Amino acid sequence: MAAFYHVRSNSLPTQSHPFTSEVEETLSSLRSSQAASTIGHNVNGLQDLHHCVDKIFQLPLIQQALSQGNNRKLVDELLNGSLRILDTCSIAQNALLQSKESVQGLQSVLRRRKGDETELKSEIKKYLASRKAVKKTIHKALWNLKGMENKRSASINEERVSMFKEVEGVTITAFESLLSLFSGPRTGSMLSGFSLVSKLIRPKRIACEEDEKDINEFDKVDAALIGHKTIRSDNIFCLQNQLKELESSIQDLEEGLESLYRRLIKARVSLLNILNN
Numbered sequence: 381m382a383a384f385y386h387v388r389s390n391s392l393p394t395q396s397h398p399f400t401s402e403v404e405e406t407l408s409s410l411r412s413s414q415a416a417s418t419i420g421h422n423v424n425g426l427q428d429l430h431h432c433v434d435k436i437f438q439l440p441l442i443q444q445a446l447s448q449g450n451n452r453k454l455v456d457e458l459l460n461g462s463l464r465i466l467d468t469c470s471i472a473q474n475a476l477l478q479s480k481e482s483v484q485g486l487q488s489v490l491r492r493r494k495g496d497e498t499e500l501k502s503e504i505k506k507y508l509a510s511r512k513a514v515k516k517t518i519h520k521a522l523w524n525l526k527g528m529e530n531k532r533s534a535s536i537n538e539e540r541v542s543m544f545k546e547v548e549g550v551t552i553t554a555f556e557s558l559l560s561l562f563s564g565p566r567t568g569s570m571l572s573g574f575s576l577v578s579k580l581i582r583p584k585r586i587a588c589e590e591d592e593k594d595i596n597e598f599d600k601v602d603a604a605l606i607g608h609k610t611i612r613s614d615n616i617f618c619l620q621n622q623l624k625e626l627e628s629s630i631q632d633l634e635e636g637l638e639s640l641y642r643r644l645i646k647a648r649v650s651l652l653n654i655l656n657n
Contacts, residue, residue, distance in 0.1 A: 399439065479514060485507070
């Protein structure tokens with residue numbers, strides 16, 4: 381995209397800048413990789429993207445242009461969008477924290493378990509209840525993100541398209557993927573979970589090593605616990621490994637989202653400073 385903001389009035393500068401090229405390259409990379417790359421990779425890409433956007437907000441020419449009255453609507457839209465994205469990031473962070481606490485509680489029971497099924501069943505019930513609450517929150521957040529997408533499409537139809545809006549759109553798509561990872565499948569895709577449960581209740585531990593690339597760590601644990609009544613004691617090892625993998629994934633995502641949240645805050649503060657100066 382050659383210009384910061386294409387409108388009939390050409391109110392923002394159209395000349396190229398290294399920071400602009402950097403944003404466009406990162407946008408292109410994220411758009412092309414969102415389907416194929418890991419969620420962690422996309423979170424790292426968002427960090428780089430919003431760091432570049434913040435650097436653009438520091439450019440005197442951009443600050444002068446965005447502070448003009450005829451660009452006030454654009455700035456307000458960007459601020460509203462950034463606030464909603466920050467809210468979504470917070471929801472994702474809270475979902476990860478709640479999930480991690482549930483995983484750790486279940487791991488603790490499994491480590492000290494000595495044949496008594498009562499405590500294990502109680503902890504599994506708590507875990508599944510926590511997952512249900514997380515999914516409910518995530519589904520609401522996904523609905524809100526879809527509303528943001530629809531509004532962005534409307535602005536495109538009005539030919540008020542900007543690089544900043546493209547950043548917002550790619551960020552929304554990345555968060556949709558991230559939240560969908562947390563929430564898991566809503567309907568028939570749980571059938572794949574039942575096939576995993578059948579592997580868990582088989583006596584051979586080789587089931588743990590079979591190819592499950594199409595199922596993420598959240599889905600693996602959910603599917604295993606759905607069949608908790610029939611999980612044999614010699615398959616607990618498999619469940620422990622799945623919980624360990626899930627905890628590791630959660631930890632990586634927590635660190636990535638914390639860094640991304642700081643980048644989002646910094647860019648928002650820079651935009652607010654432009655508006656207030």
